[in-house]
Amino acid sequence: MDKSKILTEIAAALQEHIRHIEASVTRYKLASDIDDDDTMDPEDLSRQAEASEMQLRFEQLLLQAKEQEFFIMDHDDENHDSIVPGALIETDSHYIYIGISVPSFQLEDKTVLTISEKAPAYLAMHGKKPGDTLELGEHYYKIISIM
Numbered sequence: 001m002d003k004s005k006i007l008t009e010i011a012a013a014l015q016e017h018i019r020h021i022e023a024s025v026t027r028y029k030l031a032s033d034i035d036d037d038d039t040m041d042p043e044d045l046s047r048q049a050e051a052s053e054m055q056l057r058f059e060q061l062l063l064q065a066k067e068q069e070f071f072i073m074d075h076d077d078e079n080h081d082s083i084v085p086g087a088l089i090e091t092d093s094h095y096i097y098i099g100i101s102v103p104s105f106q107l108e109d110k111t112v113l114t115i116s117e118k119a120p121a122y123l124a125m126h127g128k129k130p131g132d133t134l135e136l137g138e139h140y141y142k143i144i145s146i147m
Helices: 003-032 042-075 120-125
Strands: 088-091 094-098 105-107 110-115 133-136 139-146
Touching: 003 042, 003 088, 003 094, 003 105, 003 110, 110 120, 120 133
Parallel strands: 094 110
Antiparallel strands: 088 094, 088 139, 105 110, 133 139
């Protein structure tokens, strides 16, 4: 399969992830923006503070997700001969993209996984080449190609 097609699908999954984060930011922003005159219960102020903290956390997640968009664009036309950030690995049952993290999804007959270079799994696979074996959890996968 073509690397650009797979990256397009990964970018679409990332966009969906970004939409969910943006919705959470909006929801927590509304919850944290209670007028002091509207609060009758002291617990309202506590909930408002919690909502404000959650809003900040989701804003940080949103910033990271948008940085991941730039990562994909910066690495979309690169080809690799070993596992490094920006590499797309093909095994018999998976495509694995190194450099970002979004929920896995199916693409035709394979599962697409994305792994951040900060993840322990990446450390175990860094530098491997086609023909090598990857260990992910309790499973082993033979690397067919690296794009």
